Amino acid sequence: MEFGAKGLPDWVPGSVRLYLEHTEMGLSMRRLAQRSGCHASTVMRQIRKLENRRDDRLVDEALKRLCGQYASAVRAGFPQRETQKECQMTVRKTTACxxxxxxxxxxxxxxxxxxxxxxxxxxxxxxxxxxxxxxxxxxxxxxxxxxxxxxxxxxxxxxxxxxxxxxxxxxxxxxxxxxxxxxxxxxxxxxxxxxxxxFAEAPAGFAMAPGDREVFDPASVRSSTRRNRYNAAESPMMLLARRKDREGNPFLSADLVAAGERLREDFELSRMEALPDRDGTGQGPETARERVANALRDLGPGLGDVALRCCCYLEGLETAEKRMGWSARSGKIVLRIALQRLKMHYDSLGDTAAMIG
CATH class of the missing domain: 1.10.10 (Arc Repressor Mutant, subunit A)
Structure with missing residues (x-):
């Protein structure tokens, strides 16, 4: 029987699977083309493209790791293959990730x-x-x-x-x-x-309370289906940070932007099933939700609302002003005050408030 690219993650592209079968199993391009239902020249182009991409550090390391996973599956079906030794030697040279x-x-x-x-x-x-x-x-x-x-x-x-x-x-x-x-x-x-x-029947994770306020509910954050209203290339906070005040200085200083980014990171991490380690000890999304809730609680009504809308939901200032019932162009002032207060909150926490990594 022929060995497919077993033991590989589901996301691995088909061209990479062909590349591994050709380089590690020695299957000819013609044979791979017959199995794939395409012309041999198509397989050849895909394999050559990957070979040329090995100058890219990340691509090269990824292929080495896949070779190691591929070798584990090869050992089960073809213990006599010499290519296993080569794959094992290659994978030992890579880092632990x-x-x-x-x-x-x-x-x-x-x-x-x-x-x-x-x-x-x-x-x-x-x-x-x-x-x-x-x-x-x-x-x-x-x-x-x-x-x-x-x-x-x-x-x-x-x-x-x-x-x-x-x-x-x-x-x-x-x-x-x-x-x-x-x-x-x-x-x-x-x-x-x-x-x-x-979550069709689940309560919204960020429900609207009386007075049209945003309420952060840590217990059901992942059930929120609300979509962010923004262009990913320019978030509302970054658009405001690019503006200048009357003295020609940035309207939002770098430390205020960092505070907003910190809140946004925790908000995004709170919606994940699993998180990267902060310091090697590991953590869960519940910890991130608690940090967001504590920060918004410290800001209080009004300031917490605009921070949640503009930093987490990435809602535009004009939209936030209308929903909060504020006068036009007042949102940027309130947001800056909220970020100043947010910076004070994170400063009081010391190193524990640093972004992941």
């Missing part, structure tokens, strides 16, 4: 890809680090870290053509691709469909 399963890749993609859609955002990957970071530059050239990504997640995204290395080096920089933006749209639609089907 592992490639994700389908569910975890989907959850992390919904967290990371929106960040990469933001203006000037890149994924920075250092050769010696097991984590990658999403950073974004402001108009002054200052960089802000907006997310931390496990190395295995970054490798999977590169292998699926969701990100592309535009600046290789000791610290390589990746941008989101057209395929990545299309994948984000598809995954968001699928997530919303699942939420609507699974």
């Amino acid at each position: 592992t490639l994700p399963n389908e569910a975890r890749l989907t959850a992390e993609a919904l967290r990371i890809l929106p960040r990469l859609c933001e203006t000037t955002a890149v994924l920075a990957v250092a050769a010696e680090m097991e984590k990658a970071v999403v950073v974004r530059e402001d108009d002054s050239g200052n960089s802000t870290r907006t997310a931390v990504v496990d190395r295995g997640i970054a490798e999977a995204m590169a292998l699926k053509d969701w990100i592309d290395c535009t600046d290789p080096g000791r610290i390589s920089r990746y941008h989101i691709t057209a395929e990545g933006r299309a994948a984000l749209t598809r995954l968001m639609a699928q997530a919303e469909t699942r939420a609507q089907a699974g």
Whole structure:
């Protein structure tokens, strides 16, 4: 019998499976083409494209890890294969991180890809680090870290053509691709469909209370099916941060933006099934929900409402003003006060308020 690419994550593209069967099992391109129902030249192009992409650090490391997983399945059916030794030697050279399963890749993609859609955002990957970071530059050239990504997640995204290395080096920089933006749209639609089907009778996680206030309910945050009203490339807070005051200074300073990003990160993490480790000890989404609830409780009515709307729901200021019954152009002032108060809240917590990583 022939050995398929068993033992591999479901998200692995078909072209990668063909590549492994050709390079690790020695199956000819003609034989693979017959099995796939396509022309041998098509298989050849897919295999050559992957081989050329091995100059990309993340793609190369992902293929090495897949080779190791493939070798484990090969041992079960073909213990005599010499290629197993080669695969085992290859996988021992890689770092300790592992490639994700389908569910975890989907959850992390919904967290990371929106960040990469933001203006000037890149994924920075250092050769010696097991984590990658999403950073974004402001108009002054200052960089802000907006997310931390496990190395295995970054490798999977590169292998699926969701990100592309535009600046290789000791610290390589990746941008989101057209395929990545299309994948984000598809995954968001699928997530919303699942939420609507699974929680059709469940109470809203962020229900409207009397007075049209937003109420954060930590117990049912994942049941919320509310969609963010924003363009991922420019969140409401970042649009405001790009504005200048009368003295020509940014309307929102970098530390206020960081406070808003911290609240947004906890909000996003609270909606996930599992979270990356903060300090190696591990944590659950309940912890993130509690942090969001504590922050909004500290801000109180009004300030907490605008922070939840603009930082978490990414609702536009004009929309927030109308829903809150405020006068036009007052929202930006209230949001700045809320972020100042939010910064004080996180400052009082010390190092425990740092973003993940």
